[in-house]
Amino acid sequence: MKFRKHGGDGGGKVEVNMAAMIDVVFQLLIFFMLTLKILAPEGDFNINMPLGAVGTPDPTQTPPMDLKVTLQANEDGTLNQLFFGGRGLGNDFPACFERLNFEIAQVAGSGQATGEDIEVEIKPDYNLHYRYIVRAISACRGRMVGNKMITYIEKIKFAPIERPGG
């Protein structure tokens, strides 16, 4: 039997055609480049809101210590006055929220109640800009020390809606 000799001089170099692979790789590269969206990371704050009027409290359960933060707005939606309880903390944004954070820290650290027993109710004016609410929630939630978050209060809720003129 006669065997056919491959190649002229024995161990020939087998060349793989790379063109197809390079084509696909470039297409993938272009796809990923075009679909890339550079977005800042986002975080969120959980929030609650009672439905309608406040119901009768359950006598068997200890009610959480209620703190009230009120945000009054100017006509253009900017902050007019920030209140903690009945006390005004000013409207010098963002320093007033630093003061709120300090007050909340005092309450949370006073030992009157643990962070889980305290609930903050935020009562904003209808037309107040959302940025102030985020700042108020943040001031009540805690503070950052370096890269670590210290939580003061977990439970934060909105007061029932107060529509303008009723």
Place this chain on the structure above:
Amino acid sequence: MRIKSAKPTIVEADMTPMIDMTFQLIAFFMIVTNFEQTQADERIKLPTDRLARPPLQARETEVVLNIGFLRNSDGSKADPNAYIFYGGDPIPVLDYGPRLKREYELSKRQYGEEKAKDITVVIRADSDVPTGLVQELIKMGQESNFSKFALKAKSGEDGAE
């Protein structure tokens, strides 16, 4: 004198470094591409806060609502009223109740009642949106049987927008 016969030579460029680089670029783009935030609408200018951190455990299911303003190319408001951007359509916030109800019904059919109640309604609102509208949206969500709500903010130094 002997003259060497000049054979035609084929110059083969070494493609290996280029292919290496290309693969590295693909790997980079694959890692940095974020397919998860596809529900985020770029028209919304979220407020920034230091405490806003992405949740440690990603939620299985959530309903994302983007509330913002129609803006001109220079960023100024084209319309003072806030809208919910649902796909490409701006919908007045107070008209969104029936859609939320439909969303809940669909989720109930898809995941069951137990899981549908666990769905978080994530509100991405523009910095200038009136808070009353955010509250109205939460109320509409509660009326549609949703019970968990979260407000979004951009992570970063306070006030950097």
